[in-house]
Amino acid sequence: MTLPQTRAFQKVVDYVEQAIAGGELAPGDRLPSERELVERFGIARSSVREALRVLESMELVRSQPRDPRGPLVLPASTGPIRRTLQMLTATNAVSLPELVQFRMVADAAANLMAATRRTDAQLLGLERNMARMRESIPLGYSAFSRLDLEFHELIAVAGGNTLVQLYGDVTRESVLTLIQQTILDAGDREALMRRSVRHHAAVYQAIADRDGRLASRLARETMYAYYADHVDEADRAIMADLVRECGGTVPS
Amino acid sequence: MTLPQTRAFQKVVDYVEQAIAGGELAPGDRLPSERELVERFGIARSSVREALRVLESMELVRSQPRDPRGPLVLPASTGPIRRTLQMLTATNAVSLPELVQFRMVADAAANLMAATRRTDAQLLGLERNMARMRESIPLGYSAFSRLDLEFHELIAVAGGNTLVQLYGDVTRESVLTLIQQTILDAGDREALMRRSVRHHAAVYQAIADRDGRLASRLARETMYAYYADHVDEADRAIMADLVRECGGTVPS
DNA sequence: CACGGGAGCTGGTCGGACCAGCTCACCGGC
DNA sequence: GCCGGTGAGCTGGTCCGACCAGCTCCCGTG
Structure with missing residues (x-):
């Protein structure tokens, strides 16, 4: 649990990255909400949030405060x-x-x-x-x-x-x-x-x-x-x- | 407090980015520990960690578990x-x-x-x-x-x-x-x-x-x-x- | 003076809490 | 029957506190 080689947030990052690269997630789609990602990946919300910050810094995703639809998947950016x-x-x-x-x-x-x-x-x-x-x-x-x-x-x-x-x-x-x-x-x-x-x-x-x-x-x-x-x-x-x-x- | 235009972790990201760009932080240097950044920036540790994840995804910095010297500043990477x-x-x-x-x-x-x-x-x-x-x-x-x-x-x-x-x-x-x-x-x-x-x-x-x-x-x-x-x-x-x-x- | 062990940190993770406010479905009025 | 306004239920942002395993460094020992 503590040192599983890969850090908890990385699981989410990898998943989303591959989903976008593979076309399963397209620009305009929504990611599940943070609390839902918590359940799906079995990690804490703080870890989910770290993953979202990473994905945000890659400009693959954008979180908007109080948007019940979840984080937005962005078009590939330069x-x-x-x-x-x-x-x-x-x-x-x-x-x-x-x-x-x-x-x-x-x-x-x-x-x-x-x-x-x-x-x-x-x-x-x-x-x-x-x-x-x-x-x-x-x-x-x-x-x-x-x-x-x-x-x-x-x-x-x-x-x-x-x-x-x-x-x-x-x-x-x-x-x-x-x-x-x-x-x-x-x-x-x-x-x-x-x-x-x-x-x-x-x-x-x-x-x-x-x-x-x-x-x-x-x-x-x-x-x-x-x-x-x-x-x-x-x-x-x-x-x-x-x-x-x-x-x-x-x-x- | 809740919506200060810029999110809490961004303060840390901006500071470190500019410090590296300006030469105040050089490769091999160490960032203060997470708990110390908490005090310096007056934000919660979870926010500090989000900032570090972002800086890590830009390959400006690397956190190593249980390293009391703090996160390592990396040479600019492609x-x-x-x-x-x-x-x-x-x-x-x-x-x-x-x-x-x-x-x-x-x-x-x-x-x-x-x-x-x-x-x-x-x-x-x-x-x-x-x-x-x-x-x-x-x-x-x-x-x-x-x-x-x-x-x-x-x-x-x-x-x-x-x-x-x-x-x-x-x-x-x-x-x-x-x-x-x-x-x-x-x-x-x-x-x-x-x-x-x-x-x-x-x-x-x-x-x-x-x-x-x-x-x-x-x-x-x-x-x-x-x-x-x-x-x-x-x-x-x-x-x-x-x-x-x-x-x-x-x-x- | 060399060395070994322990104290004190570190980062990684989790859980729970509170806030402000966007959305959407529902309900009431027209 | 259709439209529009409203509130409940979520959302993301932030904070706090806790626990764990283990690297470092210092100090005391030989």
Whole structure:
């Protein structure tokens, strides 16, 4: 009883996890109430509650106070991935060069896919984002960078690949938190923003023209131009390789 | 008291999360004991335990029974990312084409980086893996596929980018679980394995020669060859785009 | 100074208690 | 006969107290 190898709450967690993975529990379904789980699994309510907290932190389930229908089963979420990666970058388990290199690859893929799959409506969304971005230049870098993120996210959505979108989003956010201070300290922020707007316009045009390879190359060349100076020589060499991988060129 | 917007255990979770992110708590450190957390946060022990279960499920902390030193702070882990992605694929929130497309990009990047950064020792590791793989062909597909995964993981490690490595690993695992049955049902598994060995040999040679662009192209072309028949036309087109992105060619 | 044993903690689990308030079925009015 | 308001019966959130087995560390012993 006391040390049955697996802790009491784990039984409930395992059961619910497998039930969701196996399709027996679908989003919108309800788990039995805490007191009913107590009886079904033969464990104390505090143990059941621990299990529910774990399942909640995995975003598989949500308990709502005083809901007689029981805990709600949620649709599979990417939240834990985001949170975990943020923690990894916060503790320096993942470095800026790694993030930047990965972003080169992910953004390039997103651009490539978006060029093929984008709809006219999505193109319009990009256009509107660019307009707002131009207007935001006088408002300062933080407003601008939010729109910058949004631009890339719109492209990732248009690309239609959940993984490219998810990993790209997370990585962009992390890059921004790591680099923001550097940029704020740097000299001519407005010139930086203007350059950014030009780059976006070029990418937009490539996607509008359905020229995926160009859109991809632009992503990599732009990332190189932005970040090459912020990493050491070895990482810069890898970044240059990544630019060349898709036929791009790096300034010498 | 009853509905203070945020639940009692959340206070502890937030505190520990921020302390770890901010560097005040480092791996190897100890949290105060449960009973001490009770006093510090002014909440009941059951609430403290819920918090610890949540932190444990994020792999930030580990409680060990009867350890008077208190819960152990762990090094940042990628475990939750792996588990979450497995759940996403299990519930079909992420489809096979998405996984395959992402793998094309991630494996290509891993190969490219490995060609530049690999050490001779790592090259030797790849060689040994290939030898074991050849020997494993008669042992059946599951042993073989394990070695296949290992080959790619070795390359990813040699590439030296944590993100490429992590995402690649997770994605390869997921692809395997989704495709394994199909392959087991398919006709000539042995021919498939032999082809795989040849592909690995080619990638190995490119990495040995430090020809990153070739290694990258091989990754994409190989993935296309393996999986193009298992996806619909639209996704196949994207895969073809990805092959061409790095200058590769697709069979017509 | 080395070592062995016990005291004092620890985490794991259980049970019971109270609170505020959402739901739903039931009942009464229209 | 249909609709709408209401109260009973639950729910989840929190707390408290209790017991168990056993790891650690300290102190006293040799």
